[in-house]
Amino acid sequence: MSHQAILNGIDVLLEDDFRALRDLRVAVVANHSSITLDGRRTVDVLAQRRDLFLTSIFSPEHGPQGNVDATVGDSTDERTGLPIYSLYGGSYRPTPQQLHQVDAVLYDLQDVGCRFYTYITTLGLLLEACGENGVAVYVLDRPNPIGGLDVEGPCSDSDHESFVAYHELPLRHGMTVGELARLFNAERNINAQLKVVTMGGWQRSFWHHNTGQRWIDPSPNIRDVTAALLFPGVGLIEGSNVSVGRGTGNPFHVFGAPWMDGEAVARAVHERTIPGLRCESAAFTPQDSVHRHYRQPCSGVHFIVEDEQSFSPAALGLAIIEILRERYPDVWEYRSIEKLLGRSDLIEAIEDRSPELETLWKPDPDFFEARARALLYG
Template identity: 40%
Template sequence: MGAAQLPRYLPLLRGQRVGLVVNQTSRVGRTYVADTLKALGVNLTAIFAPEHGFRGEAADGATIANGRDARTGAPVLSLYGKTKKPTPDMLANVDVLVFDIQDVGVRFYTFISTLHYVLEAAAEQGKPVIVLDRPNPNGAVVDGPVLEAQHRSFVGLDPLPICHGLTVGELARMLNGEKWLAGGRQCRLTVVPVAGGYTHATPYPLPVRPSPNLPTARAVALYPSICLFEGTNVSVGRGTDQPFEVIGAPSQPAARPYQFTPQPNAGSPTPPLNGQRCYGLDLRQPAPGAPSEFFTLRYLLDFYQQSADKPHFFTKYFEQLAGTDSLRAQVIAGRSEASIRASWEPRLGEYKALRKKYLLYPDK
């Protein structure tokens, strides 16, 4: 991991006031990178906390409060709540920013939106940024519709497909190089790459769950396909022990082979469809003969076709996740997955060509 290569970036931190953008995945071995750097005498003057908080204990969507980290003594400043972009006041006591957060390679996973805003604030305020890179567990996948500008939100800030196929270091290079930051600004960026022959096809089981509701490698692999259901009346298993590994809804046929009832838990205190019996699928084991692609629309198409409440199947949130106006209409019209996929061109092909400019690692 980039974080483990201390000789490559520790000299850049000596004598500097350092701000860390980190969470529970930001570790050197089993030790938080914040604790590691503090023990090495680095002057930590701020810790910026994304969604789920610095130690990763907050539920999905919970507002993160400012505070102070008991172990390092550094102030913890929230980047998830009213303030998602570091303000000049927040960076006043920082000379250099270090970003080290595990991503899962999906446009609507909000840590890359935090990366965007950190780079943007750094560019505006003349602060250098060091990105400590980590593998992308879905790094072999480049797929899905490219975000349309009118659907830009915190779950999609940049013109990326649903599966962007980049590590956070490569993505930072793209955001900076393509001048996608506000005003076309660019920041002083250093990426400490993953060492040891990593490729985008290298399997990488995550040693620490990246967020409370992605507890397993199977959930991470299913996440690009299943998260689209967050914009529908179908549960993705929040409020169960199998989030993003089961899907179901009261409006699905009772003959579906799996049933579950969402209940409040630590990861989802108020889960969608709380207390309602949901009929659906258990996806923890791949079905025999199932297609091998990481991103598929087959579940979405199936559940819409089988829904007993089609008028309320989609919510307003769906377009923000899909990143396009067309997908909802295509599903309603009964278009096939192959036909829908064809409509993603030429933009997806153009993105794939652009991506090659910023790769630090081969695809195979």
């Protein structure tokens, strides 16, 4: 690892010899992405300390190893023997019993910068549970891999809150998890005892390749930073009857369906002239039985991001929606994406092919004010 690498929150704690946590009983929200720059698990680093006491582990969606595409049960960490409580199974937030005799919960997960990526919902629910039970929350901050400057796409609304729409955020929020924790805590009046352990050296203009850190898949199908960048746009439509490449070697780089004409759709996307994007027709067959169109040959589109700085995933998402609605009005089940959109008026605009859709496809101005109050980095 280069000495130029950005320090994550856990590495900043290490440099400070964990002074803020001494003599505390702590739990940690962690998975396979929760590692130090020198490759040690956050769980192991905490468990080996003699000046604090690690009581338990909480795991998010995809489980402690980040390799499960289903609900996850409780388990035991083989290396430490500590209980692992799933926050994506029977309960989605720590229970009072699990927080009993815990002074602080540490949150150390790698996010991808998209509103419907569920690790940030887990963060919000953690703040709520800890606030209600008088337990402090320490967010060990990590970089937003797709940068901290660009904010785009429609905000969800408060009537459509769900596990993929915890708060009224745009598709791409341009924030770190530490900043989101501050926003949630203030805007939702949670008022938990929140401490963000900020990164060392990170700047808003940084993308993953600027951090000096190696890529770790935060979940099974986000396998590179390009997938993370495409996710707010392509991932938006996976609630419908199309495949977004899960069960293939290129999840979120492709999308298609057995009923689609990939060449025609690729041409239509190309005609939108989305900056930084090249696309070509693709043929693929999903091979995982838990994903849509399992073993069904699909025709679709392969997306190649040639300039990440100018590319807009929200613009791509809108283009896909409008093209599918126009070309396949009787086949594409567009209403099923309402949960990921988090807005019923957008579904109505899609249904009516309304020219207002493009206007609605922008962040709420109020979000920018709340975001500005929560930012931690320049």
